[in-house]
Amino acid sequence: MTFAEIQNQAKSDWDSLYHGQAPHILIGTATCGRAAGALSVVEAFNKELAKRNAEAKVAEVGCIGLCSLEPLVTIIKPDSFAVCYNNVIPQVVPTLVEGYVLGDDPCLDLALGTLGGGEGEAVYIPELSRFEHEHRLLLRNCGYIDPGNINHYIANGGYSSLAMALKMEPAAIIEEIKSSGIRGRGGAGFPTGRKWELCRQAPGETKYVICNADEGDPGAFMDRVVLESDPQQVIEGITIAAYTVGAHDGFIYIRAEYPLAIERLKLALEQAKNLGMLGDNILGSGFSFDIEIVEGAGAFVSGESTALMYAIEGRRSMPRARPPHSVKSGLWGKPTVLNNVKTYAYVPLIIARGADWFSSLGTEGSKGTAVFALAGKMVSTGLAEVAMGTTLHELIFDIGGGIRSGKKFKAVQIGGPSGGCLPESMLRTPVDFDSLHKAGAVMGSGGVIAMDEDNCMVDTAKFFLDFIQKESCGKCSTCRIGTKHMLDILEDITAGKGKIEDVDLLVELGEDIGGGSMCGLGRTAPNPALTTIRYFRDEYEAHILEKRCPALVCKELIAYYILPDKCERGCEHCVLACPVEAIGSTEKGIKVIDQTKCTKCGSCQLVCPPEYNAVVKLSPPSLVPAAGAKDKG
Amino acid sequence: MEELKQKLSDILKPDKKNRRHLIYLLQAVQQKSGYLSKEAMLAIADFLDIPGSTVYGIATFYNQFRFTPLGKHPVKVCMGTACHLVGGKLVLEAMARELDIEVGGITPDHEFSLDRVACVGCCALAPVVVIGDSVYPKMTPPKVEEALVIIKPVSQEQSEKQ
Numbered sequence: 156m157t158f159a160e161i162q163n164q165a166k167s168d169w170d171s172l173y174h175g176q177a178p179h180i181l182i183g184t185a186t187c188g189r190a191a192g193a194l195s196v197v198e199a200f201n202k203e204l205a206k207r208n209a210e211a212k213v214a215e216v217g218c219i220g221l222c223s224l225e226p227l228v229t230i231i232k233p234d235s236f237a238v239c240y241n242n243v244i245p246q247v248v249p250t251l252v253e254g255y256v257l258g259d260d261p262c263l264d265l266a267l268g269t270l271g272g273g274e275g276e277a278v279y280i281p282e283l284s285r286f287e288h289e290h291r292l293l294l295r296n297c298g299y300i301d302p303g304n305i306n307h308y309i310a311n312g313g314y315s316s317l318a319m320a321l322k323m324e325p326a327a328i329i330e331e332i333k334s335s336g337i338r339g340r341g342g343a344g345f346p347t348g349r350k351w352e353l354c355r356q357a358p359g360e361t362k363y364v365i366c367n368a369d370e371g372d373p374g375a376f377m378d379r380v381v382l383e384s385d386p387q388q389v390i391e392g393i394t395i396a397a398y399t400v401g402a403h404d405g406f407i408y409i410r411a412e413y414p415l416a417i418e419r420l421k422l423a424l425e426q427a428k429n430l431g432m433l434g435d436n437i438l439g440s441g442f443s444f445d446i447e448i449v450e451g452a453g454a455f456v457s458g459e460s461t462a463l464m465y466a467i468e469g470r471r472s473m474p475r476a477r478p479p480h481s482v483k484s485g486l487w488g489k490p491t492v493l494n495n496v497k498t499y500a501y502v503p504l505i506i507a508r509g510a511d512w513f514s515s516l517g518t519e520g521s522k523g524t525a526v527f528a529l530a531g532k533m534v535s536t537g538l539a540e541v542a543m544g545t546t547l548h549e550l551i552f553d554i555g556g557g558i559r560s561g562k563k564f565k566a567v568q569i570g571g572p573s574g575g576c577l578p579e580s581m582l583r584t585p586v587d588f589d590s591l592h593k594a595g596a597v598m599g600s601g602g603v604i605a606m607d608e609d610n611c612m613v614d615t616a617k618f619f620l621d622f623i624q625k626e627s628c629g630k631c632s633t634c635r636i637g638t639k640h641m642l643d644i645l646e647d648i649t650a651g652k653g654k655i656e657d658v659d660l661l662v663e664l665g666e667d668i669g670g671g672s673m674c675g676l677g678r679t680a681p682n683p684a685l686t687t688i689r690y691f692r693d694e695y696e697a698h699i700l701e702k703r704c705p706a707l708v709c710k711e712l713i714a715y716y717i718l719p720d721k722c723e724r725g726c727e728h729c730v731l732a733c734p735v736e737a738i739g740s741t742e743k744g745i746k747v748i749d750q751t752k753c754t755k756c757g758s759c760q761l762v763c764p765p766e767y768n769a770v771v772k773l774s775p776p777s778l779v780p781a782a783g784a785k786d787k788g
Numbered sequence: 789m790e791e792l793k794q795k796l797s798d799i800l801k802p803d804k805k806n807r808r809h810l811i812y813l814l815q816a817v818q819q820k821s822g823y824l825s826k827e828a829m830l831a832i833a834d835f836l837d838i839p840g841s842t843v844y845g846i847a848t849f850y851n852q853f854r855f856t857p858l859g860k861h862p863v864k865v866c867m868g869t870a871c872h873l874v875g876g877k878l879v880l881e882a883m884a885r886e887l888d889i890e891v892g893g894i895t896p897d898h899e900f901s902l903d904r905v906a907c908v909g910c911c912a913l914a915p916v917v918v919i920g921d922s923v924y925p926k927m928t929p930p931k932v933e934e935a936l937v938i939i940k941p942v943s944q945e946q947s948e949k950q
Contacts, residue, residue, distance in 0.1 A: 190924075468807075
């Protein structure tokens with residue numbers, strides 16, 4: 156089949172669904188949708204449609220990035236609006252089928268908005284103002300096309316870049332990628348075109364391309380969503396890279412914690428192969444290339460490029476010193492190009508729309524868009540794609556909707572364990588490689604986690620160091636031993652055993668670890684501690700000098716206390732919820748916590764009816780009135 | 789050893805007889821048996837013709853591998869950043885308390901095992917617990933008890949104790 160024939164076939168498959176006479180229903184079933192119960196919604200729709208003998212079709216799609224609104228359902232009808240419904244539960248499915256699938260009532264009380272865009276344009280929901288701030292390239296099809304059907308991708312313009320690239324000289328492709336200004340999206344930001352050029356020039360017959368899908372940063376899930384929602388764009392990008400550098404074997408290294416992404420990738424590879432987009436003699440060009448999936452076995456350091464190559468070789472993923480660079484001597488000592496999932500996904504767009512178009516987006520040093528995973532205390536968590544240079548403020552407040560429950564913004568953690576915590580005064584920082592680096596954070600893979608007044612910055616630093624310390628591969632002593640020392644000090648501080656000189660010691664250790672470690676993991680490991688000290692030194696001092704945790708987080712420095720005048724005496728919620736039977740009653744029926752038994756799990760506070768709100772946290776624990784103990788009797 | 793190799797023959801296939809497939813083989817054996825026994829690791833070493841210490845060295849380097857059996861309902865509590873910020877640790881502690889086992893342990897009836905994981909990528913629904921293949925969003929210590937009771941009703945648990 157020629158590519159034009161493949162396109163026609165894809166188009167008719169697409170049209171039969173999207174332009175047919177019957178309504179059809181899109182249901183987001185990426186991991187976050189599933190966690191929110193999307194599969195039972197799919198089942199409910201199928202059951203209800205069968206019961207009503209309705210002609211509508213159900214299509215499982217990926218994630219549009221509005222994770223907090225999942226399960227998300229869109230009903231598309233010929234000659235009418237496509238309407239999205241959020242937080243759908245199986246119980247409302249009959250109403251939706253009756254109302255909008257079969258009837259003409261769009262059930263506005265259940266609706267989120269309408270679905271705009273599509274057919275090659277990025278999909279969006281015009282009723283949500285956040286989309287005005289976004290610029291979706293990689294996410295353009297997410298939540299719209301069926302990731303399990305390659306025809307949907309092709310019908311929306313997919314694989315035409317590969318067909319075009321296979322007719323181009325590799326040098327011309329490199330020139331295009333270089334002048335687009337794209338830098339690697341894995342975090343370090345190395346110019347992609349330059350990397351490809353170096354690999355192409357490297358001597359040797361056998362070369363490899365690798366896609367890094369080992370998205371290990373806790374709090375980041377952009378790659379997962381891209382792979383679960385629109386995997387073909389990544390495969391197309393990898394194939395163009397392989398053609399350009401002259402590789403015939405490719406690998407996608409993906410973490411085993413993403414079973415659904417692996418399943419969808421496997422299916423996508425199989426479909427690409429069946430249509431001749433992969434395998435021997437791709438699209439009749441004479442170029443042959445195949446991709447193998449390698450499942451990671453869970454090691455954060457595997458995301459480092461040299462370490463990842465060792466992991467594919469079946470060895471311990473411990474980074475090595477460079478040079479030689481991987482583009483000269485990588486996997487099995489052969490020249491290798493390794494890029495992130497998102498970097499590859501941009502490639503087809505750059506080929507199709509041109510380098511000038513891409514470089515017109517973004518800032519001087521960082522071109523294009525960036526995909527961020529918004530998590531933490533934001534109102535609308537999920538994915539966002541914005542032009543490089545958008546400010547953190549826009550990202551958190553205009554797209555993320557600000558901090559939930561009326562709490563006050565305290566800090567934003569950006570870049571994962573390698574990144575830093577930035578305070579409110581830094582919110583005007585534009586998100587691009589260079590500005591973030593200057594602020595002490597890094598672009599990293601793109602996790603953005605908002606923290607509010609209830610989050611302790613010392614505890615946050617401890618959390619990241621605990622993570623890094625566990626994940627340090629142990630090769631460099633500065634990282635292996637240094638992070639352990641830093642963690643020990645932070646544990647002391649959060650337990651109220653810190654000394655004021657510890658803060659400067661942490662800074663000194665941090666600088667030495669950063670300077671003395673070989674790979675990116677070690678070099679950036681102290682960032683969370685260093686940035687929290689730089690911007691939130693007062694919190695460290697409160698822990699050390701006053702034995703007080705201002706955010707009421709650090710267990711050793713807080714106590715739960717039941718306000719006697721607020722406690723509704725007849726209520727037993729807290730008593731029943733306490734897992735260690737630490738709550739008793741006074742003669743008057745007022746509940747009292749036995750501080751010696753309390754494990755500070757917080758259950759009593761969670762179950763205390765909001766109209767009483769009698770359970771409070773106090774820091775330091777010495778604030779608990781002594782009378783409480785006496786009352787107990 | 790021969791008997792075990794026979795049992796693993798669908799995994800230890802000739803096309804996988806290459807050092808680079810070591811991690812895959814460990815994953816496949818763990819998938820089949822739930823954990824990596826010493827015997828299984830030695831069988832893999834023998835199959836690839838490499839020292840047992842190499843296999844053990846690789847297996848202990850990666851977080852995915854476990855050396856004790858997994859419960860019928862493996863419980864994984866996410867300890868990623870987003871989960872940590874909203875009380876993931878309290879959920880882990882509640883889970884350990886309810887199941888009465890340590891992290892990394894298994895209940896005496898082999899029903900539940902408990903592990904912490906770095907991030908399951910469902911940060912928008914934090915804190916998250918994964919039991920079997922199901923993701924439990926927005927967990928709290930009181931919800932831990934509920935989730936466990938649904939999987940294994942208390943009456944059954946009690947009758948087993950008696």
